[in-house]
Amino acid sequence: MVVSAIxxxxxGKLPNLSEAPxxxxxxxxAATEVAMEAVQLLGGNGWPSNAWSSWHTMRSR
Known part of the structure; x- marks a missing residue:
């Protein structure tokens, strides 16, 4: 679906707007799944421990 839009x-054709949603x-x-796996892998504080945790980064987007 994404590939066909690209x-x-x-x-040079207009993308099919019925597929956009x-x-x-x-x-x-897909982005949520990747972010959730990052939280599982790195823990709530991220890797290495820094000011912005992976959980906070995911929630702010």
């Missing part, structure tokens, strides 16, 4: 843009949902869910 191909349309590269071909689905692409946004997919991207948001």
């Amino acid at each position: 191909e349309h843009i590269r071909a 689905a692409i946004k949902l997919y991207s948001t869910e």
Whole structure:
């Protein structure tokens, strides 16, 4: 879905706007999954311990 939208843009065609909400949902869910795994891997304080924890970084976006 995302790849087909990119191909349309590269071909000079307008992207299919009916797919835009689905692409946004997919991207948001993928980013959330990656952020949750980072919190699991690095712990709530991040790696190494720094001022911005991985949890705070994830929640601020």
